[in-house]
Amino acid sequence: MFYQLYEMNHAAVQPFRAYADAVKLFYTNPLNPLAHTHWGRSVAATAELFERTTRRYGKPSFGLAETVVDWKTVPVTERVVWSRPFCNLIHFERAVPARRLPDPKLLIVAPMSGHYATLLRGTVEAMMPHADVYITDWTDARMVPVSEGRFDLDDYIDYVIEMLHALGPDTHVMAVCQPSVPVLAAAAIMEARGDRFAPSTMTLMGGPVDTRRNPTSVNILAEEKGVDWFRENAIMQVPWPVPGFTREVYPGFLQLSGFMSMNLDRHITAHKDFFMHLVKNDGDSAEKHRDFYDEYLAVMDLTAEFYLQTVDTVFVRHALPKGQMTHRGVPVDPAAIRNVALLTIEGENDDISGIGQTKAAHDLCVNIPADMRAHYMQPAVGHYGVFNGSRFRAEIVPRIADFITSYGRANRAPARPRLVRAAKA
Template sequence: MSFYELFELNHAALAPWRAFADATRAAFQSPGNPFAETPFGRSVLAAADLFERTTRRYGKPAFGLVNTEVDGQTVDVTEEIVWQSPFCSLLHFHRELPAGRAADPKLLLVAPMSGHHATLLRGTVEALLPGHDVYVTDWADARNVSAAAGRFDLDGYIDAVTAMIRAIGPGAHVMAVCQPSVPVLAAVSLMSEDGDAALPASMTLIGGPVDTRVAPTEINRLAKGYGIDWFRENAVMTVPATCPGGGRVVYPGFMQLSGFLGMHLDRHVKAYGEMFAHLVQGDGESVEKHREFYDEFLAVMDLTAEFYLQTIETVFIEHLLPRGLMTHRGRPIRPEAISGTALFTIEGERDDISAPGQTEAAHALCSSLPATMRDRYLQPGVGHYGVFNGSRYREEIVPRIAAFVRRHEPAEKPGRRGGAKRTKADPR
């Protein structure tokens, strides 16, 4: 029996206990239970709730963004798929704007494919919606993609990003959060060299590992220390036949989650201890904030093994992009070819995943860009997640992104009102 199958079996074995925890919660929440509002009853309820939450499988959350405020008015937002392949859907957050109102810049937000769903960027999207026409890459969970759909590696990721930029149309802006900084930079490099008509007007890279030789973090040192053979032998597994993607070789989401939790295990243990205390005390607001964060944080997805291994080797072990050795299907990636796409890099002062300097390294690679088409910003006092979520992101980073995007909007805006059209599934 494989480790993945053992994980699935263990999850199934806990199902009766989760059902018992649910029954216990229902019993101790009942107004007819004389122990319901006693310290003993609240302790039992808290324990049952904690057990159920720490043993469940968290499904993909919904964005749930149904409205936003534009020009001081609340407008409806509709989520629609405008491009699709077996491994990704391009979501458009269509805003019902007043007739005749000038269109906002089209912005493609490239979500990381690093274990969490694109909904991890819900706050990122929400803060951008008032002033931008937002599109988001919604990467598929590899355990749900049939093996018949074929491979999906880093080269395929670059192809997908390029296809989605073209689907949105000329003059758009692209913004990469963390991991996609490298493939987005590669895609724009290739499009620039080809003189592609859909070349983005600007490119914003946030907390990305462009050059992990700069201020190496624990993650960087781990990848370099183990080497690609260790990851190939220990980190990838075959999806069980009971899943839609049965037979596909993946880097499982539960492995990634173990890494996330292990980095700051003391913080997570403390957070769950505090949640237990809040449940006993009846502090519903604090409990709800905890639940919202962990509902998102604990919802993970599998990555195709070929994408995971190629990314580890290319970005974290061999540093091929900053060394000028990265290729796409045998073709060299030349960031120096970028001359018409403005570049903005954003980093967090306390980022322990992509340390300050790793993203800014993109400026040296894009050597053909004039100073007027560059900007860089280091956000004080925030870690990795703080550069794309939270109050400082909303209040200090988003206004800078908006100003940069507006400054580099094309004078002519072809197809601005229509946006990308819905398409059938990409046959690749």
């Protein structure tokens, strides 16, 4: 019922939002003398602030039209190369000479945690000069008809395996935050099967592999409440007339509320500053605010079964580090991973995945040789700084690029490690 009320409220505000937009257009028209006064800019700023804080933000576009390869600017074409009801695999195809040696294939697995894959626009942009980049573009669950069936954590793992098969051998995989557990599980399953399409390298970034280590407020909340509380308080049915009508979901607006409440003072200050930038006619600063919040406020729903299974498996039972995780009834054993090089990356100030949570993957993947592992903690960055921003581009990207180049199968000798059994935590 709450979802229906949310939609009704959004519809009820629509006329006021349209009026505010008209007021803004009137007071920013250069032919209007009032547009050049402090009072006129204040009215326009108020109208824009109201319109932006009450609108529904649609899915952004990647908008990556070009990149630099070998010090030359080349065009980029965005293509869907694999598709399922809950995900499209997007290839950022660079117009490089056919005779040029191919760059490593990199599958970036975007988080399915409320935001669209475009949140990783900066990640994709930074990696394109170094790799042939693909990204998982997860579908908003409210837009998927119930007739398409369920989608849970097991399906997520299956999707990752299918995409690696579609891309072929010697593909590198990068998991950003939430996907760290299912990507590690997918690699373990593929290695246990002797699958030749298992990734060459696996880069886990700011992921909750073992949330018992330095638990954050997010981890503590999940463990204290338990999965039944989330089932009763966070799961809702998609209202009519959305395509996913009656599908049970965890709504994106609830996730966004949780994100914003973690740094509420910062968001309030940002909107106050935005108002002042508009009044002072500081267009550059105002545009930076628009760009950030157009992305940050665009959210998607998650299927109820995926959300609840993830909460239970990762945050409540800690199934993977305890050796209790299964995929379709079959145990997931990270010790089966022998030939996939492992890189883990954490942020010093990460308030979502605490220090040590991602690094824990090394303690689970005991049969990866020591010379095929690396860990890096980036100083002075929070969660988002692990995969975006100036420090990511300057300090993290070169390490990832060097790692995947060094451990591509064409560049390394076959490893014959001594196999040991993983210790259960």
